[in-house]
Amino acid sequence: MIPELNWWQRLMISLGFQVPVGKRRLPGWSGSFMFYAFKCHKHGVVIDRIYGYDDESCCQKCVDEKRRLIK
Ligand SMILES: [Zn+2]
Numbered sequence: 001m002i003p004e005l006n007w008w009q010r011l012m013i014s015l016g017f018q019v020p021v022g023k024r025r026l027p028g029w030s031g032s033f034m035f036y037a038f039k040c041h042k043h044g045v046v047i048d049r050i051y052g053y054d055d056e057s058c059c060q061k062c063v064d065e066k067r068r069l070i071k
Helices: 009-015 060-070
Strands: 017-026 035-040 042-050 051-053 054-060
Touching: 009 017, 009 035, 042 060
Parallel strands: none
Antiparallel strands: 017 035, 035 042, 051 054
């Protein structure tokens, strides 16, 4: 579990919601993006931008894995 989440956010995530946790800017990014905490069907609770693949929430790890499979 990610420590910065409160009980309400954890509840919403466990119910399958994507909970916004604020905008973040990473090195090399031209802007800031809203990040969400959500449950990845494969990796558990993650904080990331939302990636939509196959109508399921997935995280950067899933995207990387899929990219590797395509190559
Ligand atoms: Zn994932």
